[in-house]
Amino acid sequence: xxxxLRLLVGLARRGLPWLLALGLxxxxxxxxxxxxxxxxxxxxxxxxxxxxxxxxxxxATCSGYPGTDARFSFWVREGRSRNTVVYFExxxxxxxxxxxxxxxxxxxxxxxxxxxPQVAPGTNPADFDGIFRTDRADxxxxxxxxxxxxxxxxxxxxxxxxxxxxxVGNPALGLPAGAPLTIEHRGFDNFMVVLDWMxxxxxxxxxxxxxxxxxxxxxxxxxxxxxxxxxxxxxxxVLADASQGVATANWxxxxxxxxxxxxxxxxxxxxxxAVPSADLLRVAARSHPRAKVAQFTTTFDAVQIxxxxxxxQFYGPGGDxxxxxxxxxxxxxxxxxxxxxxxxxxxxxxxAGTYHTLLRSPLFFDEASAGVPFNRWLGQMLANRGGTGGxxxxxxxxxxxxxxxxxxxxxxx
Numbered sequence: 508x509x510x511x512l513r514l515l516v517g518l519a520r521r522g523l524p525w526l527l528a529l530g531l532x533x534x535x536x537x538x539x540x541x542x543x544x545x546x547x548x549x550x551x552x553x554x555x556x557x558x559x560x561x562x563x564x565x566x567a568t569c570s571g572y573p574g575t576d577a578r579f580s581f582w583v584r585e586g587r588s589r590n591t592v593v594y595f596e597x598x599x600x601x602x603x604x605x606x607x608x609x610x611x612x613x614x615x616x617x618x619x620x621x622x623x624p625q626v627a628p629g630t631n632p633a634d635f636d637g638i639f640r641t642d643r644a645d646x647x648x649x650x651x652x653x654x655x656x657x658x659x660x661x662x663x664x665x666x667x668x669x670x671x672x673x674x675v676g677n678p679a680l681g682l683p684a685g686a687p688l689t690i691e692h693r694g695f696d697n698f699m700v701v702l703d704w705m706x707x708x709x710x711x712x713x714x715x716x717x718x719x720x721x722x723x724x725x726x727x728x729x730x731x732x733x734x735x736x737x738x739x740x741x742x743x744x745v746l747a748d749a750s751q752g753v754a755t756a757n758w759x760x761x762x763x764x765x766x767x768x769x770x771x772x773x774x775x776x777x778x779x780x781a782v783p784s785a786d787l788l789r790v791a792a793r794s795h796p797r798a799k800v801a802q803f804t805t806t807f808d809a810v811q812i813x814x815x816x817x818x819x820q821f822y823g824p825g826g827d828x829x830x831x832x833x834x835x836x837x838x839x840x841x842x843x844x845x846x847x848x849x850x851x852x853x854x855x856x857x858x859a860g861t862y863h864t865l866l867r868s869p870l871f872f873d874e875a876s877a878g879v880p881f882n883r884w885l886g887q888m889l890a891n892r893g894g895t896g897g898x899x900x901x902x903x904x905x906x907x908x909x910x911x912x913x914x915x916x917x918x919x920x
């Protein structure tokens with residue numbers, strides 16, 4: 508088998524779009540919009556101290572990738588209502604000596620890039636578009652308190668492990684092949700530090716939206732049970748943006764296991780480590796029947812397909828179609844239809860296109876390919892409460908025309 512670094516770079520140079528898409532993760536769905544409007548501002552909580560929760564100690568840190576800043580911070584903006592948004596930031600993932608050798612670092616497109624290794628300098632949620640727009644009346648959470656949790660650990664905000672990998676080498680960053688590469692997969696530890704701060708400083712919410720994009724969507728899916736337990740009086744809503752969980756069985760077994768994911772007791776069944784990635788949100792939604800749970804994705808999300816391509820290449824086999832995009836699409840749509848039929852408190856929004864994430868984008872307001880504007884659909888979700896079916900607002904699964912058709916597998920990959 509070719510050396511994995513030579514294989515990846517060779518594929519990128521040949522222009523395979525799924526691989527090139529991975530390098531776009533640093534800016535996927537991120538849209539600055541100039542100076543923030545007047546109003547309640549964002550507070551940056553820098554270098555929060557360690558905390559003890561249920562007898563365990565947690566210290567906040569980023570990945571510790573060589574040459575990066577390991578300090579962790581998060582942001583809070585207090586709103587006028589008694590409702591709260593917890594937003595988990597996206598930014599790829601890494602799980603072995605190959606993927607952890609290539610952080611997102613503004614490198615040329617021919618260099619693969621898999622995960623954000625530090626809190627990006629200059630981060631300011633006040634500059635983001637979409638769900639962060641407090642000056643738009645059509646933003647259903649404009650007056651909610653917001654907690655913004657950055658992502659810098661490569662573990663979907665849910666790991667609690669220190670791992671030393673063997674680097675495959677990254678000449679662009681001066682990382683030699685064969686060198687030990689220690690990564691702090693401490694996304695869950697960071698979340699516990701943030702959650703402890705929320706308990707101490709914020710009013711208990713009446714409604715709680717747990718959301719995030721890309722890796723942050725998985726963070727929302729995996730961590731909302733902890734938030735539901737911390738705030739039992741709240742009506743809980745969960746929205747995973749561009750986080751469908753299409754993966755291979757071998758990646759679930761040998762890839763994500765490196766993170767030591769921390770599952771809330773009882774939320775993911777008796778053996779959470781054995782639950783396939785695509786089923787994690789379904790299992791958690793069933794264990795929280797009063798929560799409203801949703802997923803958003805485009806039909807051919809290039810970044811999600813790209814990560815699935817890496818899993819299929821190095822942790823195969825994948826599905827039964829050799830064509831990568833069709834393979835991912837078939838699994839994604841089957842999952843949505845199955846969730847919708849089996850989980851009464853689950854809905855989806857399936858949009859046309861190949862773009863990745865919309866929560867921090869103007870597309871939060873402009874996306875309407877499924878027949879209803881996304882921001883209105885989210886508002887309908889937040890108005891719906893009570894029991895598995897819900898009441899108080901019309902909230903249904905929606906899809907763009909012909910976006911759930913059964914695609915044949917092309918003869919050529």
